[in-house]
Amino acid sequence: MIKVRELSKSYSNTLALDRVSFSVEANELFAYLGPNGSGKTTTIRILTGLTRHSSGQASMAGLDVFSQSRLAKQQCGLVPQSVNLDRDLTVMQNLDLHGRFYGVGAKQRAKRIDELLEYVGLADRAKSLVKTLSGGMQRRVMIVRALVHEPKILFLDEPSAGLDPAVRRQIWALIKKIQKQGTTIFLTTHYIEEAEFLADRVAFLCDGKIVAIDRPEAFMSSLGKWAVDHYSDGKMESRFFAGHEEAMMDAGSGEKEFRLRRINLEDAFLQMTGKRVAP
Amino acid sequence: MSGLWAVYLREMLILKSRIPMLVGGMSVAPFLYLVAFGFALGKDMTVAGHAYQSYLLPGLVALASMTQAFSIAGEINIARFYWKVFEEIQASPVSDAAYVGGEILAGMTRGLMAAAVVTVFGLAFGVPMNAGFFFWAGVVLNSLVFAALAVALAMVVREHSTQMMLNTFLITPMAFLGGTFFPVDRLPAWVQGILSLLPITHAATVIRAAALGEKVPALACLVLLGMGLALFLAAARLVKRARE
Numbered sequence: 001m002i003k004v005r006e007l008s009k010s011y012s013n014t015l016a017l018d019r020v021s022f023s024v025e026a027n028e029l030f031a032y033l034g035p036n037g038s039g040k041t042t043t044i045r046i047l048t049g050l051t052r053h054s055s056g057q058a059s060m061a062g063l064d065v066f067s068q069s070r071l072a073k074q075q076c077g078l079v080p081q082s083v084n085l086d087r088d089l090t091v092m093q094n095l096d097l098h099g100r101f102y103g104v105g106a107k108q109r110a111k112r113i114d115e116l117l118e119y120v121g122l123a124d125r126a127k128s129l130v131k132t133l134s135g136g137m138q139r140r141v142m143i144v145r146a147l148v149h150e151p152k153i154l155f156l157d158e159p160s161a162g163l164d165p166a167v168r169r170q171i172w173a174l175i176k177k178i179q180k181q182g183t184t185i186f187l188t189t190h191y192i193e194e195a196e197f198l199a200d201r202v203a204f205l206c207d208g209k210i211v212a213i214d215r216p217e218a219f220m221s222s223l224g225k226w227a228v229d230h231y232s233d234g235k236m237e238s239r240f241f242a243g244h245e246e247a248m249m250d251a252g253s254g255e256k257e258f259r260l261r262r263i264n265l266e267d268a269f270l271q272m273t274g275k276r277v278a279p
Numbered sequence: 280m281s282g283l284w285a286v287y288l289r290e291m292l293i294l295k296s297r298i299p300m301l302v303g304g305m306s307v308a309p310f311l312y313l314v315a316f317g318f319a320l321g322k323d324m325t326v327a328g329h330a331y332q333s334y335l336l337p338g339l340v341a342l343a344s345m346t347q348a349f350s351i352a353g354e355i356n357i358a359r360f361y362w363k364v365f366e367e368i369q370a371s372p373v374s375d376a377a378y379v380g381g382e383i384l385a386g387m388t389r390g391l392m393a394a395a396v397v398t399v400f401g402l403a404f405g406v407p408m409n410a411g412f413f414f415w416a417g418v419v420l421n422s423l424v425f426a427a428l429a430v431a432l433a434m435v436v437r438e439h440s441t442q443m444m445l446n447t448f449l450i451t452p453m454a455f456l457g458g459t460f461f462p463v464d465r466l467p468a469w470v471q472g473i474l475s476l477l478p479i480t481h482a483a484t485v486i487r488a489a490a491l492g493e494k495v496p497a498l499a500c501l502v503l504l505g506m507g508l509a510l511f512l513a514a515a516r517l518v519k520r521a522r523e
Contacts, residue, residue: 048370052522070372078370084363086289088296097292100285101371 001026001153001184002047007056009042009208016042018208019056024186026152029179031195032188033265034205035277040188041081042208044155047186048078061152074102076153077146081161083138085145087131091122094130095145102149109148116144120174136167143174147183154178156187160194172197190277192266202265206273219268227267231257238267282373286381289364290354291388305347305393306400309339313400316460327462329491336401336408337490338459341421341483343397348390348422349450351382352429356442359433359521375518379430379511386426387419394418413489420503421482427510428478434517458483478506 002024009017017039024030032040045051047058049069058065063072085094092113099109117123120140130138139159146154159175160168168191175198179185189195195202196216204211204219212219224240226247240263241247251258269277294301313335321331359365368378394415401408408414436442457463457479463471474480481499488495 050366050369050522070374073370073372078367080363080366082363084367086293086364087362089289089292093292097285097289098367098371100281100288101368101373103281103372 001028001061002030002186003057003059004043004047005057007043007046007058008054009039009046009051010054016208017046017053020205020208020210022203022210022213024153024184026184027179027182029175029185029187029198029200031199031202032186032205033190033192033195033199033202033269033277034188035190035275038205039208040190040205041157043205044078044157044186044188048076048155049073074149075151076155077149077151078155079142079146079157079159081157083135083142085130085138085141088129090127090129091117091133091141092126094141095148098145099148104149112148112150116147119177120144136163136170139163139167139171140174143171143178147178151183153184153186156185158188158190160189160191168194192264192269192277196265204269204272206269206275211272216265219265220263223263223267223271225263227261227263229259229261231259238270240267280377282371282377283380283384286368286373286378287384290351290382290385293354294385294389301389302392302396305343305396308346309343309393309397310400312339312342312460313404313406317406318404332404332406333408333491334487335460336397336406337414337487338483340394340397340414340418340490341457341479341486342454342459343393344390344418344422345425345479345482346450346454347393348386348425349429349446350389351386351426352433352442352445353439354385355382355430355433356436356439360439369522376515379427379514379518382430383423383426383511383514386429387422390422390426391415391418394422408490409492411489413495414486416500417482417485417489417495417503420500420507421478421486423507424478424482424503424510427507427514431510431514431517434514434521453477453479458487478503 004023005021006019007017008015008019020043032043034040042051046053047060047065053066060072061075063075065072095113096109099113104112117126122137122140125133125137130141133141143159156175160171163171172194175185187198199216201213202216202219203213224242226241226244228239228247228251230237239250241250247260251260266277317332317335321335324331326334355365398408398410432445433442436445456474457477459479463474463480466474481502485495485499485503
């Protein structure tokens, strides 16, 4: 559904994206995991036509992103990181305008908007001004807005950033629901749990380069199952174990403070890049 | 075309949500100019064979439609730098020309509204004015030029403060020097030469001639139309460049 080959982007002397290649299958949820400034948003902005690329190729749903830009845009929906709704307009007006931007006919637009608002439990807020909605509601409006024209691919740039944990879970459930309906999802995140919970496959992105791509479980199982964090002189050292007993023995071997836990994606990211996703 | 109407509709919905404030804002400056210059300072004064109030009013129409049509730049900037709604449109299949067309139409609508407000003032104050076809055609051309200029410049600026500077250094001098308050032929020839390059000079000439029932200069209309089309094309090119 998405094919990206050797995609690069440089801003004057800075290389924001360095020959990135990946492909996303139809109906897959593909996550881009990396710290801030690693090139996640740049990739999405290039694929959705918001930023010019420096070199490389990309196609979506069989359409060249650069030479068939308008047709390619018709195939995808974008939920950017920051809320970019018209705050002085109602929820309905925002969704209706989006449908018009994508050339959706009046009848189909009205039907689709009603369905989507029902789908995310915002039918009773259709006539509310966006500025009167909570952050979580605005985020849900952003997501359904991107679905009004029934895109094959949905780009979500840090969809739960800045939301409290309860609202974050609601957004995750909504994303899963959208995927189940047949939409291919490309998601960027710097939340470990988000990538672990949602993604079919994850790409580790660091300093504009893709370091590795695999299933979350594969990344984690390559290290083992259990991790013991040892704290000493303000520093932390993690050790990884396949079995719980080995981990317990290691934990009990020292006199320093320790923490026994399951291995997560952050461990795999740290091992491969030497950096943490969330500093 | 559907993209153009969608962009226009968005601006109209925003305008509708602020209509009382906007009409109030459109009224203040022309009202003060009319009272202060037209009735206080210009009482018993004639200019170019007309009572100064009659001479001034079409100039105020040109000035008001210019500033309001140009104000679409501020809306674009807010949508671009603060609310990021510009990106929602850029990520959609709406073409650059359709986007520019929609924004220019929105600017022209504002210009026409401002001209209507000033015309109503004129009627209320009993200032005679012939607001017929050529008068409104002049307003449309003036609004087209300044809305297109606004969209083009909004794509060039990188922050809102630069936009404010453009208002100060571009629009304010034009408002006072472009034949709105006094005839430009009172100025030295070389200054007249410079002022003839400004669209507002031609707009004030066309609107005033129509309002005073005189022959409308066709050349001034053509100059305005040419400027409007050239600025439209420039704006469409600059939207492309606005991408990083």
